[in-house]
Amino acid sequence: MLRPYWRCYFPNTQAIIYVVDSSDTDRLVIAKDEFHAILEEEELKGAVVLIFANKQDLPGALDDAAVTEALELHKIKSRQWAIFKTSAIKGEGLFEGLDW
Incomplete structure (x- = not known):
C-alpha cells in the first residue's frame, strides 16, 4: 500500500x-x-485540485456531474478545482485537464 x-x-x-x-x-x-x-493535509492547503473522472469509455461509467456529487466537490470552498471526464486508454480529456 x-x-x-x-x-x-x-x-x-x-x-x-x-x-x-x-x-x-x-x-x-x-x-x-x-x-x-488529502484536502485536510496542512502542506496541501494551497494546492489546486484537478479531478479526472476516468474510464468514461466503459459502460455504466458515471459522468462528471455524478462523480462531482459522489465526491462532494461542492464542499470545496477554499481552493480552485476542476473535474474532467477522461479515458486514459483512449487519451481523451487528459490534455484538457492538464491545460486547465
Missing part, C-alpha cells in the same frame, strides 16, 4: 491530480473519504 508514503510528496505541492474510476461505483465512497482526507 502506497498511501502511507504519500506524505513524502506533500511539501511544495502546487497541484493535486486525483484520478477516480468512474465505473467503480462501489468504491466511490472510499475515494471520497480518501480525497477529503
